[in-house]
Amino acid sequence: MNERTRIAVAGATGRLGRHLVDVLEERGHEVVPMSRSLGVDVVTAEGLAEALKGVETVIDAASHPTPDEGPATEFFIASTRNLQELGAQSGVKQIVVVSIIGIDDFSAGFLAAKKVHEREMLRGPIPVQVLRAAQFHEFVEPLVGWTPRENGVAYLPNMRTQLVAARTVAEALVDLATEASSMPTLNGSRIPEIAGPRAETLVDVAALLAARRGESVRFEGVTNPADPDGALYENGGLLPGPDATLAGPTYADWLEREARA
Numbered sequence: 588m589n590e591r592t593r594i595a596v597a598g599a600t601g602r603l604g605r606h607l608v609d610v611l612e613e614r615g616h617e618v619v620p621m622s623r624s625l626g627v628d629v630v631t632a633e634g635l636a637e638a639l640k641g642v643e644t645v646i647d648a649a650s651h652p653t654p655d656e657g658p659a660t661e662f663f664i665a666s667t668r669n670l671q672e673l674g675a676q677s678g679v680k681q682i683v684v685v686s687i688i689g690i691d692d693f694s695a696g697f698l699a700a701k702k703v704h705e706r707e708m709l710r711g712p713i714p715v716q717v718l719r720a721a722q723f724h725e726f727v728e729p730l731v732g733w734t735p736r737e738n739g740v741a742y743l744p745n746m747r748t749q750l751v752a753a754r755t756v757a758e759a760l761v762d763l764a765t766e767a768s769s770m771p772t773l774n775g776s777r778i779p780e781i782a783g784p785r786a787e788t789l790v791d792v793a794a795l796l797a798a799r800r801g802e803s804v805r806f807e808g809v810t811n812p813a814d815p816d817g818a819l820y821e822n823g824g825l826l827p828g829p830d831a832t833l834a835g836p837t838y839a840d841w842l843e844r845e846a847r848a
């Protein structure tokens with residue numbers, strides 16, 4: 588499927604979605620950007636049937652604005668039902684979904700909601716390809732921003748992650764969406780993964796970000812004893828498997844480039 592096709596991007600204004608739109612346009616595809624701010628709501632279905640007219644492929648990068656498990660689960664159930672049902676009525680041939688590395692082992696929070704997202708998507712009727720990604724470089728800033736500071740110290744969750752640039756994930760998703768691909772799905776064997784070049788701790792990358800901004804803050808890692816998945820975050824539950832695609836830039840190089848841009 589290398590020829591020019593009409594591809595809809597759900598969540599087209601998000602951290603990932605804006606790169607998806609850029610990559611698709613650079614490669615000459617006709618893009619239908621979808622988000623509430625663009626008049627298309629995948630949860631209420633407002634504007635969705637109209638947007639999906641003539642669309643061959645949907646890339647689903649829409650996301651609930653908060654990480655809470657209940658509302659995020661409801662979001663993904665509703666968005667999946669609408670994309671699958673209205674997509675099928677419009678003749679959509681495939682949906683490409685971005686998910687998160689490691690979710691099988693997690694029992695709570697946003698990662699549990701993403702398991703429901705994958706499961707509901709793979710029920711069809713439209714064929715689905717899933718790509719699981721590591722946390723984005725772009726996600727460090729909001730994670731750090733949400734953290735309260737006391738006397739110049741910010742307490743972040745002890746978390747290991749193999750951060751990847753959203754642009755890099757977007758390129759891989761567009762490859763999946765536009766090339767005849769034999770990537771496996773949940774029903775077959777493992778799901779493909781994409782991550783950055785090396786594992787980092789959230790505390791270390793937060794310190795890089797603060798240093799780049801000239802902020803004087805010290806970061807300390809903490810474990811939340813109430814989180815049933817706390818040990819998984821700390822012990823590599825979010826890290827990619829041996830078959831993952833690893834692609835740069837590193838977080839440090841990405842920060843450098845962003846500062847120059």
Ligand SMILES: NC(=O)c1ccc[n+]([C@@H]2O[C@H](COP(=O)([O-])OP(=O)(O)OC[C@H]3O[C@@H](n4cnc5c(N)ncnc54)[C@H](OP(=O)(O)O)[C@@H]3O)[C@@H](O)[C@H]2O)c1
Nearest residue numbers: 598599600601602603622623624628629649650722723726
């Ligand atoms: N962030 C990460 O580190 C990371 C890592 C791996 C995988 N992922 C996955 O990548 C996907 C995108 O994540 P992201 O960080 O790019 O999300 P994001 O920055 O929060 O963007 C979410 C997008 O969804 C849109 N949206 C929200 N509610 C909508 C609705 N009801 N109807 C239509 N559009 C809606 C938003 O635009 P409007 O507000 O205008 O509607 C926005 O364009 C998610 O599936 C996430 O699980 C994220």
